[in-house]
Amino acid sequence: MITYLEDARQFQINTPHSTYALAVVDGKYLCHVYYGKRLEPQNLTDLLRLDHPPFVPSKNERETASFMDCAPFEYPVGNTGDYREAAFGIETAEGYSVCALCYVSHRIYNGKYNSRILPHTWGNGAETLEITLENVQLGLTAILSYTIFEGLDAIIRSARFELNADHPAKNLTVTRALSASLDMDDSRFEMISLYGSWARERQAERLPVRHGKQRIDSLRGESSHQYSPFFALVRPETTEDSGDAYGFTLIYSGNFLAQAEVTQFCQTRVQIGVHPDDFAWLLDYEGGTFETPEAVLVYSENGIGEMSRTFHRLFSDHLIRSKWRYCDRPVLLNNWEATYFDFTLDRLKEIADEAAALGIELFVLDDGWFGHRDSDNSSLGDWFPDQRKLPGGLKPLTDRLSALGMQFGLWFEPEMVSPDSDFYRAHPDFIVETPERCRTQSRAQYVLNMARGDVQRAVYDQIKAILDSAPISYIKWDMNRQLTEVPCKGFAHRYMLGVYSLMERLVSEYPDLLLETCSGGGARFDAGMLYYSPQIWASDNTDAKERLRIQYGASLFMPPSAIGAHVSVCPNHALGRNTPFETRANVAMNGTFGYELDVTRLPDAEKAQIPEQIRRYKEIAPLIRDGALWRLGDPFAPSGFAAQMQADYDAWIYVASDKKTAVFTYVQITAEANMKPRRIMLRGLSPETQYAFTRNGKAYCYSGAYLMQCGILIENLWGDMKSEQIMFRAV
Ligand code: DGJ
Numbered sequence: 001m002i003t004y005l006e007d008a009r010q011f012q013i014n015t016p017h018s019t020y021a022l023a024v025v026d027g028k029y030l031c032h033v034y035y036g037k038r039l040e041p042q043n044l045t046d047l048l049r050l051d052h053p054p055f056v057p058s059k060n061e062r063e064t065a066s067f068m069d070c071a072p073f074e075y076p077v078g079n080t081g082d083y084r085e086a087a088f089g090i091e092t093a094e095g096y097s098v099c100a101l102c103y104v105s106h107r108i109y110n111g112k113y114n115s116r117i118l119p120h121t122w123g124n125g126a127e128t129l130e131i132t133l134e135n136v137q138l139g140l141t142a143i144l145s146y147t148i149f150e151g152l153d154a155i156i157r158s159a160r161f162e163l164n165a166d167h168p169a170k171n172l173t174v175t176r177a178l179s180a181s182l183d184m185d186d187s188r189f190e191m192i193s194l195y196g197s198w199a200r201e202r203q204a205e206r207l208p209v210r211h212g213k214q215r216i217d218s219l220r221g222e223s224s225h226q227y228s229p230f231f232a233l234v235r236p237e238t239t240e241d242s243g244d245a246y247g248f249t250l251i252y253s254g255n256f257l258a259q260a261e262v263t264q265f266c267q268t269r270v271q272i273g274v275h276p277d278d279f280a281w282l283l284d285y286e287g288g289t290f291e292t293p294e295a296v297l298v299y300s301e302n303g304i305g306e307m308s309r310t311f312h313r314l315f316s317d318h319l320i321r322s323k324w325r326y327c328d329r330p331v332l333l334n335n336w337e338a339t340y341f342d343f344t345l346d347r348l349k350e351i352a353d354e355a356a357a358l359g360i361e362l363f364v365l366d367d368g369w370f371g372h373r374d375s376d377n378s379s380l381g382d383w384f385p386d387q388r389k390l391p392g393g394l395k396p397l398t399d400r401l402s403a404l405g406m407q408f409g410l411w412f413e414p415e416m417v418s419p420d421s422d423f424y425r426a427h428p429d430f431i432v433e434t435p436e437r438c439r440t441q442s443r444a445q446y447v448l449n450m451a452r453g454d455v456q457r458a459v460y461d462q463i464k465a466i467l468d469s470a471p472i473s474y475i476k477w478d479m480n481r482q483l484t485e486v487p488c489k490g491f492a493h494r495y496m497l498g499v500y501s502l503m504e505r506l507v508s509e510y511p512d513l514l515l516e517t518c519s520g521g522g523a524r525f526d527a528g529m530l531y532y533s534p535q536i537w538a539s540d541n542t543d544a545k546e547r548l549r550i551q552y553g554a555s556l557f558m559p560p561s562a563i564g565a566h567v568s569v570c571p572n573h574a575l576g577r578n579t580p581f582e583t584r585a586n587v588a589m590n591g592t593f594g595y596e597l598d599v600t601r602l603p604d605a606e607k608a609q610i611p612e613q614i615r616r617y618k619e620i621a622p623l624i625r626d627g628a629l630w631r632l633g634d635p636f637a638p639s640g641f642a643a644q645m646q647a648d649y650d651a652w653i654y655v656a657s658d659k660k661t662a663v664f665t666y667v668q669i670t671a672e673a674n675m676k677p678r679r680i681m682l683r684g685l686s687p688e689t690q691y692a693f694t695r696n697g698k699a700y701c702y703s704g705a706y707l708m709q710c711g712i713l714i715e716n717l718w719g720d721m722k723s724e725q726i727m728f729r730a731v
Contacts, residue, residue, distance in 0.1 A: 001041075002108045002129045002148070008043040011106065011129055013146055015153045018299035020146070022074050022131075023048065028102035030074040030131060030144070032183045036244065037301045047185065048072065070265050072183030075133065075144055075159065077101055084269050085213065085261055087181035088159075089276070091173045092138065101133035101142050112147040112156070117497050119251050119531030120158075120294050123318040125150030139167025140283075154314045155297045162289040171284040175489075178257070178273025179250060179295035187211075187262040190236055192304070194228040194553045199541035199574050201225050201522040202553030204636050208236070209268060215259035217275055221447070221483030221492050222253060222519055223526040229256040230557040233270065238303055240631055241683065245300045245307040248272050249557050251319065252293035253528035254496035255279075280489035296527065304556070305683075309628050312559040315530055316626070320562070322507070322534040324514050328621050329535070330361035330407055331594055331614050332474070337542070337568050338598035341368035341375055345390055349400050354599040356404035358610040362474055362594075363401055364409035369394075371421060376480075377444045380416045381423030383462040394470040402471065409474030409514070410466070414459050415499060416445045416480065423458075430455045432495070434485045442481035443520075450498030451491065460505060467510060476537070477503070479519040496528075503532040516564055516592075525554060530562055535592045537564035542596060543572040544579040544587040545721055548635035548650045548667060551590055560654075561625040565591025567613075569602070581606040583723040585613040586665050589624070590652060593617045619727070620654070620663045627654040627662070630683035635669065648672075649714075655684035659704070660730040662691070666714050667723040677713040691728040701731060 001014045010023040010033060021033035021044050033044050048071075068081030078086035079098050090099045112126040126147050133142040140163055147156040157180040163172070189209045193216050194202040207214075216227035223229050230249040237243050248270060250256050255275035262268050272295045281290045296314065300306035316325060333355040339347060352363045371379025372386055379386075385393040394410075401408050417424045417431060419441070424430075431446040433439050439446060449455050466472070486492055507515060517529045518537035525536050536558075539550045547565065554563050565588040570578040588594070599607060633650035653664040662685060685691065685704030692701045707728075717724065 002127050002146070003041045004106065004108065005041065005043060008045050010043060010045055011131070012041045012044070013129060013148060013155060014038060014041065015148050015155070015299075016151060017301055018153045020155055020297075024103045025050065025071070029071060030103050030133060032072040032074045035182060035184065035246070035297075036299060070263070070267070072185065072267065074181070074183075075101060075142070076181055076269075084263055085259070085271060086176060087178040087271060087273070088142070089174070089176035090138070090140070091175050093170055093172065097175070099135050099138060099140065101135055104132045104134045106131045113145055113158075113160070115291055117500065118291065118293050119319070119500060119528045121147065121149070121156050121251065121296075121314070121318045122321070123149065138172060139164035140172065149314065149318055152314050153299050153310050156294050157297060158292050158294045160289060160291040161283060163283050171282055171288070174281040174283060174290050176276035176279060177281070177290060177292050178271050178276070179292040180248070180270075180272050180297065182270040182297070184233075184268040184270065187266045187268045188235060189233040189260070189268060190238075191260055192232040192234060192556070193258075194230060194556070196225050196227075198225050198521055198523075199539060200546070200550075201525065201539045202228055202550050204549070204553045204556065206234075209233070209260050209262050211262045213259050213261045215257060217255070217257045217259075219255050219275055219278055219492075221255065221486070221495060222479065222524045223256060223528070224482075225521065225523040228553070228557075229258060229272070229526050231258050231260070232304065232307060232556070233260060233268070234304060240305045240634075241303045243301075243303050245304045246270075247296075247298040247300075247307040247311060247557060249296050249311070249527055250293055251296065251527045251531070252496070253499070253524050253526050255492045274493055278486065278489050278492055281493070293528065305631055308556050308631075311557045312629065315527060316559050316561065319527060320530050320534045320559075322515065323511065324534045325561070326625065328618065329514060329592060330474075331359070331617060332362035332364050332409065333360045333599065334364040334366055334476075334566060334594060334596045336366035337573055337596045341373060343368065343389060345396055348397055350600050351598060352397075352401055352404060352406060355595070356406050358599060358607065359614040360406070360595060360599075360610070362407040362409055364411070364474060364476060365397070366411040366476065367413075367478070369410070371418075378418045378420035380413055380418040380445050381421040381448075383412065383466055394466075398470045407473040408471060409476065410472050411476045411478060412463060413478045413480060414463060414502065415448055415450055417448050418445050427458065430458070432483055432486060432491075434487045437485055440484040442484070445481055447481060447483055449495070450502065451494035452498070456498055456502045460502060463506070464509070473512070474514040474516065475506075476516045476518055477533070479524060481520070500528075500532070507532050518564070522550070522554075525558065527558070530558070535562050535564050538591065541574040542566055542568035543575055543577050544584045544667075545577060545669060546575065547587050548669070551587070552631065552635050552650070555629060555631065560591055560629055563591035565589075566594045566596035568595075569597045579721040580719070580723070581609055583667060583721050585609070586723045586725050587667065589617050589620065589725070590665065591624075593621070616725070623654040623656055623661060623663050627656045628684055629654055632680055632683065633667075649678065651680050653682055653684060659684075659686040659689060662728040664712070664726045664728065665723065666725075667721065668714070668717045670720050671716060671718065671722070675716060677715045679711040679713055681709070681711040682707040685728070686730070689730045692731045693726050693728045695724075695726060
């Protein structure tokens with residue numbers, strides 16, 4: 001519910017458990033009043049502290065600058081006395097940058113504004129507050145938008161800008177336009193963010209905020225392996241299940257900035273948006289507009305777990321569009337770690353025959369099927385089957401798969417081109433470059449200029465020809481290098497809009513396609529991608545132990561049903577570790593679940609487990625997709641002497657929305673000698689319900705209250721990385 005309190009000139013956005021309030025001060029400044037646990041609509045403007053020095057109001061002209069530098073602005077601009085980081089900046093044709101934005105009007109309505117060029121939340125039950133700000137001298141209008149969806153403690157923020165057509169000036173350049181800025185009144189926060197690298201994505205880090213700016217960002221042209229466009233601010237006492245947690249993410253896949261700035265008065269300015277460092281957008285008076293990506297703000301009074309569950313629900317119900325979001329997805333086998341580039345049609349058929357016999361439903365042919373690609377040195381851009389490896393094209397393979405009752409999926413890297421390719425030789429001008437500068441290669445490839453419509457069309461025509469030539473039900477859309485030599489500021493955003501436009505065309509012309517996006521592992525694991533693909537490959541690291549961390553980090557803000565996760569062979573290809581086959585499967589089940597190995601070479605004892613694993617996954621897949629995730633362990637907790645019995649295990653439970661079924665998984669990371677069984681308190685169950693379950697062939701029945709208050713005992717599982725999965729059913 002969104003209310004406007006006329007006397008206080010205050011807006012109050014109430015979700016089931018949170019309140020977000022802002023107010024118009026002195027008839028023009030839009031200021032932030034409150035964000036936190038829900039309050040019934042009431043005048044909260046005391047919280048602005050306008051009477052407290054140094055919050056001296058602007059009525060006293062003498063002290064305007066000190067007011068500007070500490071008032072909690074809802075969408076701060078620079079160069080007017082507010083020396084904290086601005087959300088918005090411009091440059092006029094003359095090179096001036098002063099641009100105050102003052103309140104003009106507002107409207108509250110059912111529904112929301114939906115961008116035609118950016119991924120965005122959608123769906124029923126939305127209510128929106130739009131506040132119009134203006135700079136009269138420049139003829140510039142800004143609309144700040146706040147949307148809530150029924151039943152969710154989340155606020156979707158974005159901003160749109162346009163110039164008034166009848167204004168005499170010619171144009172201006174937007175140099176910065178963040179999606180959200182939020183001035184909190186104190187700084188007693190810790191910041192949780194996700195750092196990483198290739199094969200080490202989404203490592204969670206929690207550190208106190210301190211004076212100055214703590215920022216994570218990407219200027220790589222993708223949301224990146226290095227930082228995810230997500231962070232949370234939590235109180236020092238906040239845990240998984242209690243305390244304040246504020247989560248922030250961006251529905252965007254390109255360059256971003258996310259930061260918390262603690263000021264001289266111990267306030268915290270929180271910001272998230274398109275990275276301003278390489279951004280510029282020309283607005284002209286002929287209808288030029290700019291709209292920011294949507295930022296998502298989530299508040300939870302019950303800890304980090306509830307914050308994550310709100311993100312999961314919001315993204316599942318109001319962001320993912322694919323018909324696959326509520327459907328069982330096929331269990332797949334991907335040939336990448338099985339063969340890499342080195343395969344023949346016969347080899348693929350052998351693998352497919354064995355996979356089908358074990359119950360695998362979708363065969364995915366990864367990199368290396370096109371042009372003359374025997375390594376990553378060639379052929380990107382030549383999207384036609386390599387006749388040496390696939391004589392007769394894809395048909396002999398797809399015929400065999402059809403006979404086996406298997407579906408077929410194919411890998412593409414649409415945004416890239418190899419210098420050694422017919423496509424590049426025909427279109428050397430299609431790449432991202434700055435004229436007369438060096439063309440930096442990475443993985444021996446260039447990036448295609450997706451900001452150009454003709455480039456998009458040329459790529460799309462090739463993909464379409466392949467899609468129309470064979471029964472392809474799944475595509476893996478990869479992106480294996482970052483941008484360099486971008487020609488100008490703002491280009492990276494135009495590039496991203498081009499990628500989105502191409503993906504939009506693909507998913508609207510092939511609505512049944514299951515699209516999995518990917519970027520050299522998990523470098524584009526962000527909410528922007530979810531609008532097009534219901535699942536995203538999370539990392540090239542498939543080691544079960546490393547995956548505990550990667551998937552934990554991912555689950556902080558992304559739905560587990562989107563986390564691409566596969567079982568692979570040991571020693572693991574990324575780091576040489578051995579883990580039990582069963583645990584590899586239990587960990588991959590905390591995601592999309594599939595296999596990425598050569599089933600024909602798997603030891604019999606492991607192969608024999610596959611049909612049962614698939615049966616179990618089929619049973620629990622609806623829980624992982626639609627149920628609530630409660631994290632019960634922390635794979636980042638310290639181990640060793642100082643943390644006995646607190647660390648070195650991970651556990652989680654998915655509970656169905658009707659609480660009638662739940663699946664619990666426990667992983668003993670390191671075994672300990674001579675230790676009592678570990679007690680794990682379950683969460684999310686119905687206290688009054690009796691739950692039946694089987695362990696080691698023995699049947700048990702306990703109430704939800706018992707399982708949550710007294711827990712379940714886990715014996716020493718005898719060995720590192722041993723695991724157990726238990727299915728609970730209400731009786
Ligand atoms: C990177 C992906 O993450 C891998 O799964 C695989 O598809 C390779 N690219 C292929 O080049």
